[in-house]
Amino acid sequence: MNKTLIPELRKKHGWTQEHLASKCGLSVRTIQRLEKGDDASLESLRLVAQALNVKVGDLFESVSDTQKGRDIMEINSNQNNQIRKRKDEFDLINKTIRMTFILLMIIFACIMSRSQYVSILGMIWAFSWIIGFYILRLIKIYWLESYLDKKYPLTKNLN
Incomplete structure (x- = not known):
């Protein structure tokens, strides 16, 4: 399981989930799922990271050794x-x-x-x-x- 830091990063900016969703062009429900640590597309993660001015890998405290974790590490490497x-x-x-x-x-x-x-x-x-x-x-x-x-x-x- 990939431990997400999205709520902390969002609060650091002083943003609500609604504000982050509008900055990303995503739904509030998607932001809620991301903050809970539910699975999300790499594109959604990239949009959230871009809105928060961080790399995709910085959205997580740790990344598991699953295919999704490897994908996250790859996009982080590409960044x-x-x-x-x-x-x-x-x-x-x-x-x-x-x-x-x-x-x-x-x-x-x-x-x-x-x-x-x-x-x-x-x-x-x-x-x-x-x-x-x-x-x-x-x-x-x-x-x-x-x-x-x-x-x-x-x-x-x-x-």
Whole structure:
């Protein structure tokens, strides 16, 4: 028998069973069955784990050596692999975006230095750094995270 930690995790968030059900897109009855430790589909477990921001394996105190337990451990292993790949890809894309921005700012500075409007372009250049960092942050939040959520679905909402 797999000892579930779902009630404790749900209460830690301060959620009712109804709230958790709505976050997962599952019925309240399904949440009640999961909290009792009744058998559930891996998809239901994945949805609950995603809503609670934990890995599927973290929904259980212990996992028995049954087929269901092995399935839970496999999805947990898959999540760990996707977390690692997502972090590596995030770091690579993030560095590439930052380096591209810095390169563009250096090119702009070179163009500016050859212009007769150095003071005006200098103010624009300085302002561009500030705006650029906000734009980079928005790219990470609205594009990169969404892209990685689609590519690595088992990592969605996991820190």
